[in-house]
Every structure is written in structure tokens, then in C-alpha cells.
Amino acid sequence: MRYLHIFAVWPILATLPALATTDFPKRPIRFIVPFAPGGVSDIIARTIAYKTADSLGQPMVIDNRGGAGGTIGASMFAKAQPDGYTLGTGNISTHAAAPHMYKKRPYDPIKDFTPVVLAATSPNLIGASPSLPVKTIGELMAYAKTRPGQLSFASSGIGTVLHLGGELLNVMGGIELVHIPYKGVVLTLPDVMSGKVHLIVDAMISASGHVRAGRIKALAVTSAKRSQALPDVPTVAESGLPGYELDFWLGVYGPAGMPPRVTQLLNTEVNKALKATDVREKLASQGADVAGGSPGRLLEILNIDLPRMGKIVSAARIVPE
DSSP states (O other), X not given: OHHHHHHHHHHHHHHHHXXXXXGOOSSOEEEEESSOTTSHHHHXXXXXXXXXHHHHXXXXXXXXXXXXXXXXXXXXXXXXXXXXXXXXXXXXXXXXXXXXXXXXXXSOTTTTEEEEEEEEEEOEEEEEOTTSSOOSHHHHHHHHHTSXXXXXXXXXXXXXXXXXXXXXXXXXXXXXXEEXXXXXXXXXXXXXXXXXXXXXXXXXXXXXXXXXXXXXXXXXXOSSSOOSSSTTSOXXXXXXXTTXXXXXXEEXXXXXXXXXXXXXXXXXXXXXXXHSHHHHHHHHHTTOEEOOOOHHHHHHHHHHHHHHHHHHHHHTTOOOO
């Protein structure tokens, strides 16, 4: 009879470790953004983190760790304890572009991370200093061809999708724009506005406000279709470079080996935040589209863009550092 009691209790005991994960989170979650404050990754991360924290019942503390095209911050959360208490944003720059920019990869963009959710996508914008005498991509091509190596473009760092966006212009347009990397897109703006740097490639979500204020002149967006945020700005493709398309995307990641139940809980809560009206409206007003879905959707877009970014690096003849 004693043994019968033991067997009767065993199914309950067997479920205790699984049930314990439902107590997550018990303390604040560190959310690493591998870029400086004020850029597209920071804006999206803060928007979804604050909303997700409300439903989780614990703060999500933003920790900006910029530098080296986002690889410094991404390396930090790749190496963190896989318990769900350290997350980070990974995007097309850190996970698809940067791995091709270094002879020794700082991390494996697939093996070293647990995908949680694809958060948002956004077209990039090619903008110009107000003093640059061009209004369209066609005019820029003509102007740049007579001034090889004399025009510059700013980006948020070497190996970012913004860097490769300018290099793709060089390759497809047959021009020679000089890349000027910064440690964050916010730092580029004064130099572009003043004309010290002629052009900028930036994500729509961080550039649209400056365009509306007249501080940057919008030449084109990099998406296949025009952006609702700036509907009068044509695409690069319709401006004379058919086939040019290079959008921004951002996902939430954890370190490799996170417990599946924790990953699923985080996926559910971030998806809930992305469906909130205020989150959707805030991101849409700045040109970004919320995404959401399963962790597999984030992995799928990475598997598409990882080889594509490698082809751009090769075509632009960029030598990995």
C-alpha cells in the first residue's frame, strides 16, 4: 500500500520542474541593444520592452552597448546565461551583415542565439544634406559620376545594413561614394545636416522626423514599395536602379540554450505587445511595420538575408577585417 502512494504522487512530482518555469520572470530582465540610444534598434526595443514589461510584471531594463557594427552588444547577450534574464535585439546588421565583415566571426548568428520573435521591419531611407544640389537618385548618380571619390555617405558603423546600403548604391550605380562610419546613427545627423557629409543611409523610423523637419533631404526609400510614412518619396528601384531593395528588420533574441518554455512565454508576451494599438501606431507613424509570429519566422528571414548580405559584401569588394 505504501508503494501505491508513492506511485500516485510521482506524476505530480514529475511536473514540478516544468511548472517552476511558469514563475518566470521573478526579477528584472536585462535587454541589451547593441547600438547607441536614439537609433532604430533603440526606438523599437524601448517601445516593445516597456509594453512587454507591463504584462510580465517585471521591468525590462534597456542596456545600450554600441560599437563595432553592433557586434559588441550582440556578443554580450550571446554569452549570457541562457535563463531568459538577458535578452537582446539582433537585426539585419548584427546577424546577417556583420558576420561577413570579420575574418574571425565574433559569434555564429544561428548557433549562438535563441530566436524569440521578429519584432518589426522598416525600409531604409537614402537622404542627402540640404546643401547637396540633387533631389533624386537619378540626379545623384549623374552628379557622383563626375566626382568619383568626392562624395561621402554616413552610416551607423562598418558592417551595418546602412553601410551596405551605400555600398550597394556604388555597385549598382557605378559610382564611388566614400563611406564614413560613426558609432551610432544619431552622431551622423549633425554632419549630414551641415554638409560635412553629403549623404546618409538610415532606417525610416529614425530618419522620417528629420525629413519632415527639413533637416535631411529624402531621395528615395530602399523598399520594394513606397513607405506610408513618406508616401511622396519614391523607391530606389523606381528612381533608376531596378532591383535595389534592402530593408531593415529587428528581432528579439536570447542566448543559445534558453529553456523552450521560457522562449515560448517571451514569444507570447512580445507578440501581445506588438498587437497593442499604441505600439502599432507609434511604429507605423515612423515608417516601421510590426511583425510578430513564431521564433521560426525570425530564423527564416535570417536564413534568407545571411547569404544575401554576403553577396553584397563580395560585390562591393569589402575586405573583412
